Amino acid sequence: MAIANRVRIIGGIHRRRLIAFPEAEGLRPTPDRVRETLFNWLGQTLEGKDCLDLFAGAGALGFEAASREARSVVMVERDGRVYKALTASAEALKMGNVELVRGDALEYVARNRRKFHVIFLDPPYKTDLLAKALAGVKESLAEDGQVYAESGTPLEPGPEWTAWRQGKAGGVFFYLLRPADGRAGTEKGTGK
Numbered sequence: 001m002a003i004a005n006r007v008r009i010i011g012g013i014h015r016r017r018l019i020a021f022p023e024a025e026g027l028r029p030t031p032d033r034v035r036e037t038l039f040n041w042l043g044q045t046l047e048g049k050d051c052l053d054l055f056a057g058a059g060a061l062g063f064e065a066a067s068r069e070a071r072s073v074v075m076v077e078r079d080g081r082v083y084k085a086l087t088a089s090a091e092a093l094k095m096g097n098v099e100l101v102r103g104d105a106l107e108y109v110a111r112n113r114r115k116f117h118v119i120f121l122d123p124p125y126k127t128d129l130l131a132k133a134l135a136g137v138k139e140s141l142a143e144d145g146q147v148y149a150e151s152g153t154p155l156e157p158g159p160e161w162t163a164w165r166q167g168k169a170g171g172v173f174f175y176l177l178r179p180a181d182g183r184a185g186t187e188k189g190t191g192k
Contacts, residue, residue, distance in 0.1 A: 007060045010035055011044060012067030019059050019089045030060045030122055030150060033169050038148055039068060041165050041176050042118060046070040049117040052140065054105045054133060059086050061120040061148070066095045074116075076101045076108045106132055115142035125152035134161065138179055147177040 006018045010032055047069040053062030056075035066073045077083045083102045090098045101108060119137050123129035130151055137147060149155055151173045157163060165176040
C-alpha cells in the first residue's frame with residue numbers, strides 16, 4: 001500500500017512523530033492549528049482520561065490524545081486501507097493505550113457500554129454523520145465528559161448540547177460540546 005500523506009503529532013510523548021495515511025474519500029486530518037487550540041481547551045495532558053475517536057480517519061486526533069497520555073483511546077474506522085494504516089502507525093509508535101476497532105462508527109456507538117471523557121467527532125464533512133453521531137454519543141460520555149465536533153459548515157448542535165468553546169480556522173468550524181443538562185448518559189452502564 002503506497003502512502004504519501006503524513007500528519008505530525010504536535011504534543012506529548014510522541015511530539016514531532018509522523019503518522020502516515022492513504023488517500024480515501026472524505027479523509028482530511030484535523031489541521032495543526034485546530035488541534036493546538038483543541039488541546040489547549042482540553043489541557044495539555046489527558047492523563048487518566050478515556051477517549052473515543054469515532055471517525056478515526058488519518059488518526060490525528062486519536063494519536064494526539066494517546067501521545068498526551070490518555071489512559072485509553074479507542075479509534076473506530078471502517079475503511080480497510082485506512083484501518084491498516086492506523087494499525088501500522090499504532091505499532092510503529094508503540095502506543096499500548098490505543099485500541100483500534102474496524103467497523104461503522106454509528107453501530108459502535110449504538111452497542112457501546114464504555115464511558116469516555118472525551119469523544120472526537122470528525123466525520124467526512126459532506127455527510128449527515130455528525131448529526132447522527134451527536135444524537136447517539138451522550139450515553140457514552142463519562143461524568144463531566146466533552147464532545148469535540150468538527151465540521152465544514154457552522155454547527156447547530158441542537159437542544160441536547162451546549163457549545164462550551166468554539167472556533168474557526170479557514171474552512172474548519174470546531175466546537176467543544178457538553179450536555180445541555182450538565183449530565184452525561186447513565187443508561188448504558190458505568191464503563192471503566
